[in-house]
Amino acid sequence: MLEQNRETVIKKVLIVLLVSVFAVAAIIFGLEIQKNKKAVPPLPDSYMGDNDNQPVEEAEEIAQGETGNIPQQVDVDDKEETQNTPESENNLPANEPGNNDNIDSKTGKDNKQETSSSGSKQGTSSASTQTKTVKNSQGKPETVYEITIETVTKDGKTQTKTYTSTDPNETFKFYDYVKEDGKIKTYEVTMTVMGKEVSRKLVAQEDAVTVTITELKPTTTVEKNKTQKTIYQVSINGYTRDGKPFSKTFESTNPDEVITYYQIEDGRFYEIKQNMRGNVLSKKEIKVDYTYKERVVDEIIEKYNVIEQQDETMEIGKKVVLQEGINGITRIIEVEKYLFDVFVSANLETREIRKRQDKIVKVGTLKPLGNSGKVFSSMNEATNWANQQINDKNSKWYNKSFIVFPIDHTNKRYSVEFNDLKPGDGVGIGG
DSSP states (O other): HHHHHHHHHHHHHHHHHHHHHHHHHHHHHHHHHHHHHHHHOOOHHHHHHHHHHHHHHHHHHHHHHHTTHHHOOOOOHHHHHHHHSSOOOOOOOOOOOOOTTOOOOOOOSSSSOOOOSSSSOOOOEEEEEEEEEOTTSOOOOOEEEEEEEEEEEESSOOOEEEEEEEEETTTEEEEEEEEEEEEEEEEEEEEEEESEEEEHHHHEEEOOOOOEEEEOOOOOEETTEEEEEOEEEEEEEETTTTEEEEEEEEEEEEOHHHHHHEEEEEEEEEEEETTTTTTEEEEEEOOOEEEEEEEEEEEEEEEOOOOEEEEEEEEETOOOEEEEBOOOEEEEEEEEEEEEEEEEEEEEEEEEEEEOOOEEEEEEEOOOTTOOOOOOOSSHHHHHHHHHHOOOOTTTTTTTTTEEEEESTSSEEEEEEESSTTTSSSTTTTO
16 A cells, blocks of 8 residues: 555656746746747838838939039930940951951950850750660660760751660760860760760861950040040950951040941851941952862872783783783862852862783794794695695605694794604694
8 A cells, every 4th residue: 555655656757846836947948039029020011111212223323423524415416326236246246457458357255255156156065865665666675875965067057956776885976166266176076875975076276256346435636615435345356358367446526427247157268348346237258269178198009010012023921011010099189169268168088190001922923834934824734735735746746744723823924844644652642
């Protein structure tokens, strides 16, 4: 009984302690919340509205205070034209050295931003690859590799193409345009369907055309009427009419003053006219002559042959050279095309430098006549005559043997050689 009372008392003491701990924790948490509310009071709705208007009023007061002592009278018509004519990056400024000299231009630079004469040639290609499993015509699973690439065509047009293949090493080609060292370079790229670049070949390059147009703050003051004029400034890198590069900055108070310059785009020569605002007034192609440079890539030597011609009028064993032999030469030549000093393209040509000439030798086939001293037109004719001679007691060739043979390679002329062998003693003996 005493044990049960003791356990009951212990349980009640533990419960009281736990309740006390929770109560203290709740009190501390409530005090922290009240403290935070006092430190960060809520913002009234009208507070944001007041702040939105305040910076504008202060900015106007500051602007009026700073410009109050400086005359700011500007011609209205000039001001409206300046505001309504944005100096676009795509309007390339023109170049005229001096007052009326026509100057060519290809490129210009802006202190803040550069723009290319061929806008599509500024980016590089992007590609995404993936693989998927399909069933082939036999119903078996087969892995297909697919790549989608965003690039440009050789003439600079944007395109998106997808290539698929079951061979991960199959390749395709496209063109990539990259701006490097102040030039727009055209590369022919070979890539696998897995996105691995196999080769990159430079096929063309041209100068990047950039132009700077800067409208300066009024700097010139006319004392009589206290007016100021806006000065327009244009910086141009380009070419003169005869293809010489130049770089010059022009200034004028007349926004409609025309500057003429020249630029090279895609291997063509253009005359550009524009005003000081950067508006292109005209652009026309000028026909000029290209120059070419050649480089021998490979040389192929073709050996001559020796041809023998038999001659029945020459003694057997004698040779006469009718024509000497000459080796043929063929060259593989790379021809580079230039517009003034600007590279346009390169092509390979096969050119025959020297034609092969075979060596011709005349070889004699004429044999000496037999001791008969006679020539016959056929073997039968020669044989019949020889038989008559060896059977004729009055002939010096009586009871002799003989041989009939052709005297040249044509086998159209024959002669007879008599000897002391008796008929039947040897091969080739006539009778």
